[in-house]
Amino acid sequence: MSFSVHRRSTSASNMHVLTFLRQTEPETQEISRAAEVFQTTLQVLKNRARQRYKREVTTSELSECLIPLQSITCPQDDDDKYRTITGLCNNRQNPLWGAANTPFVRWLPAEYEDEEREPKGWNPGRLYNGFQLPLVRQVSQEILRSCSKPSDDAFSQMLVEWGQYINHDITFTAQSPGTAMRMSGVDCLNTCENVHPCFPIKCGEQDCLPFTRSAPACFVNCTSDVRQALQRQQMNIITSFIDASLVYGSTPKQQASLRDLSSDEGKLAVNERLKDPKGRDYLPFVASLPSPCRQDPNDVDGERVECFAAGDTRVNEGLPLTVLHTLFFREHNRIAGELKRINCHWSSETVYQEARKIIGALHQIITMRDYMPKILDQESFDHYIGPYEGYDETVDPSASNVFATAAFRFGHPTISPILMRLDEKFQEHKCFPHLRLHQTLFSQWRIVKEGGIEPILRGMIGVAARTVSPDMLVTEEVAQKLVVLNIPREMDLGSLNLQRGRDHGLPGYNDWRVFCGLSPIKTLDHLKSIVKDTSVAEKILKIYKHLDNIDVWFGGIIESFNPNSRIGPLFSCLMGKQMKALRDGDRFWWEAENVFTQQQKAELSKTSLSRIICDNTDIKEVHPDAFRFEKYPSGYLCCDDIPSINLEAWREEKH
Numbered sequence: 001m002s003f004s005v006h007r008r009s010t011s012a013s014n015m016h017v018l019t020f021l022r023q024t025e026p027e028t029q030e031i032s033r034a035a036e037v038f039q040t041t042l043q044v045l046k047n048r049a050r051q052r053y054k055r056e057v058t059t060s061e062l063s064e065c066l067i068p069l070q071s072i073t074c075p076q077d078d079d080d081k082y083r084t085i086t087g088l089c090n091n092r093q094n095p096l097w098g099a100a101n102t103p104f105v106r107w108l109p110a111e112y113e114d115e116e117r118e119p120k121g122w123n124p125g126r127l128y129n130g131f132q133l134p135l136v137r138q139v140s141q142e143i144l145r146s147c148s149k150p151s152d153d154a155f156s157q158m159l160v161e162w163g164q165y166i167n168h169d170i171t172f173t174a175q176s177p178g179t180a181m182r183m184s185g186v187d188c189l190n191t192c193e194n195v196h197p198c199f200p201i202k203c204g205e206q207d208c209l210p211f212t213r214s215a216p217a218c219f220v221n222c223t224s225d226v227r228q229a230l231q232r233q234q235m236n237i238i239t240s241f242i243d244a245s246l247v248y249g250s251t252p253k254q255q256a257s258l259r260d261l262s263s264d265e266g267k268l269a270v271n272e273r274l275k276d277p278k279g280r281d282y283l284p285f286v287a288s289l290p291s292p293c294r295q296d297p298n299d300v301d302g303e304r305v306e307c308f309a310a311g312d313t314r315v316n317e318g319l320p321l322t323v324l325h326t327l328f329f330r331e332h333n334r335i336a337g338e339l340k341r342i343n344c345h346w347s348s349e350t351v352y353q354e355a356r357k358i359i360g361a362l363h364q365i366i367t368m369r370d371y372m373p374k375i376l377d378q379e380s381f382d383h384y385i386g387p388y389e390g391y392d393e394t395v396d397p398s399a400s401n402v403f404a405t406a407a408f409r410f411g412h413p414t415i416s417p418i419l420m421r422l423d424e425k426f427q428e429h430k431c432f433p434h435l436r437l438h439q440t441l442f443s444q445w446r447i448v449k450e451g452g453i454e455p456i457l458r459g460m461i462g463v464a465a466r467t468v469s470p471d472m473l474v475t476e477e478v479a480q481k482l483v484v485l486n487i488p489r490e491m492d493l494g495s496l497n498l499q500r501g502r503d504h505g506l507p508g509y510n511d512w513r514v515f516c517g518l519s520p521i522k523t524l525d526h527l528k529s530i531v532k533d534t535s536v537a538e539k540i541l542k543i544y545k546h547l548d549n550i551d552v553w554f555g556g557i558i559e560s561f562n563p564n565s566r567i568g569p570l571f572s573c574l575m576g577k578q579m580k581a582l583r584d585g586d587r588f589w590w591e592a593e594n595v596f597t598q599q600q601k602a603e604l605s606k607t608s609l610s611r612i613i614c615d616n617t618d619i620k621e622v623h624p625d626a627f628r629f630e631k632y633p634s635g636y637l638c639c640d641d642i643p644s645i646n647l648e649a650w651r652e653e654k655h
């Protein structure tokens with residue numbers, strides 16, 4: 001089309017020409033229209049706020065949302081030796097990548113019922129491929145509990161526990177805060193209605209379990225994708241990097257509260273009230289009360305045991321988790337002590353940062369070298385992760401929504417219903433017998449009053465990973481008795497995972513298969529070949545009615561495992577992709593250039609979880625690979641024979 005601009009004198013026609021000249025491609029028009037809607041909405045809100053507060057209110061004040069990007073100044077080369085606590089500025093071009101309190105990235109766009117924010121299953125009459133989505137509770141109760149998986153006892157319980165522990169270094173989804181509830185005037189614990197932020201799990205006609213939606217994330221980090229920007233995104237409140245943020249925290253305030261700032265040794269603060277039976281340190285108690293942690297019911301007059309404080313607030317969720325936190329907190333202080341001895345001239349800050357840097361590296365090595373190859377088969381590992389080839393600043397290391405909400409939850413069906421506690425000979429402890437899982441949640445007093453961390457830790461390395469029993473995929477204990485933080489009613493972890501996926505609008509299982517280059521499941525026979533259990537496949541089709549409607553977490557866990565791995569093809573892809581991004585997109589990855597010296601790297605390679613156990617507990621014999629299971633004493637070595645890091649490689653001459 002051609003047109004000519006006639007000079008006319010009226011301002012109206014000038015206006016017309018200007019608008020005309022600004023018209024561009026249809027795509028751009030669409031985007032502009034969308035932005036217009038967004039802007040108009042903001043304007044309406046601002047006007048309301050102005051009326052209410054009787055003054056001008058800025059957009060950022062209005063929502064406290066729009067962090068001005070230009071206000072982030074990254075440290076210059078000299079001050080850039082260590083990671084920031086928030087993860088900001090790891091990538092100098094994209095300082096928000098991987099940082100705490102930024103949105104999960106989407107590998108596929110969300111599918112909300114109203115395009116923007118309503119979860120899947122929000123509107124009762126809504127059909128997907130001609131059918132309503134099944135109730136998550138029905139999927140959880142009728143199928144999850146009747147699937148079977150091949151069992152093997154090559155690995156120890158530690159393999160399961162490390163999964164949860166290291167996940168707490170990578171993702172923590174923000175929940176809708178109390179203010180959201182106050183704004184809408186509803187209490188999500190006591191409603192069966194879908195009212196933001198409540199999205200209760202329906203159990204029958206009248207009954208439901210409480211569920212609060214994840215908090216929406218602010219409009220940052222997604223400037224290039226307007227659809228994403230306008231859709232509700234969820235927020236990761238911790239650094240996605242494997243950087244031991246669960247030891248040190250993800251905010252300056254949290255970090256400061258965990259440090260021992262009174263001494264010059266660069267240590268973490270220890271529990272002032274209690275020591276373990278051999279005089280070793282416990283994590284400090286949290287200062288703020290009341291705490292959700294339980295007390296010994298048989299010792300009502302005894303000393304109160306509060307919740308422990310660590311870099312991640314979920315530390316008290318279960319005993320094995322608390323044990324791993326305790327281990328690395330002690331390891332920090334042990335390393336800090338050594339470093340100070342070797343380099344007396346180092347300031348407290350230098351000792352702290354150098355110890356923190358080493359602890360971060362240990363988390364990376366144990367995860368990538370020892371843990372991941374047991375979760376992924378060799379072929380998938382090579383395909384999705386491959387050898388390290390240096391820092392790649394074009395890789396976004398942020399955690400993806402599907403990883404946090406589905407893939408890394410592959411571990412939930414492997415949770416053991418029983419926690420074994422073992423004595424020095426790795427036999428069931430006479431004084432401290434095994435516990436049912438629900439007795440171990442928020443029960444820190446059992447560490448303090450029942451023999452320290454050792455009996456539990458021996459159970460983690462000396463007992464085979466739960467061999468999933470054929471009739472219970474998600475163990476009865478978490479299907480019925482899960483106490484979730486302050487939610488008083490019994491909870492069902494399978495339902496929570498499914499509801500969370502729908503809350504986040506995750507696309508279905510088949511969409512993700514296509515994303516990963518796998519063929520979508522279109523027939524019952526195909527499904528049977530994937531699940532390798534005819535009756536389960538039939539049940540799935542009966543409940544879901546359409547194969548494209550299968551929820552992604554559910555589809556991922558019912559796939560039969562790849563040979564020599566703990567997950568099927570879909571989760572191998574999603575886990576592999578994420579792990580690669582966490583490694584290649586991390587400027588401070590332990591193998592990256594100029595992070596450690598060659599000599600230091602050689603020393604770090606000698607690390608093992610077993611050595612860390614030897615150095616920080618009373619355990620004197622270990623299997624060299626803490627994730628492998630062999631029945632004691634076969635394969636066990638005396639701690640003296642387990643290699644350790646020589647910190648002399650960190651010696652620095654005083655300038």
Ligand code: HEM
Nearest residue numbers: 160163164167171172173318404408409411412415496500
């Ligand atoms: C006793 C053991 C465990 C308990 C009691 C537990 C419990 C929970 C609970 C209550 C949630 C929040 C669910 C929601 O509302 O969406 C959760 C989230 C999660 N869990 Fe577990 N879990 C355990 C072990 C594991 C293991 C072994 C893994 C992985 C190998 C794992 C991976 C995850 C992941 C990835 C999330 C999402 C985290 C986030 O981004 O917020 N969990 N778990």
Ligand SMILES: [Ca+2]
Nearest residue numbers: 169239241245
């Ligand atoms: Ca982290």
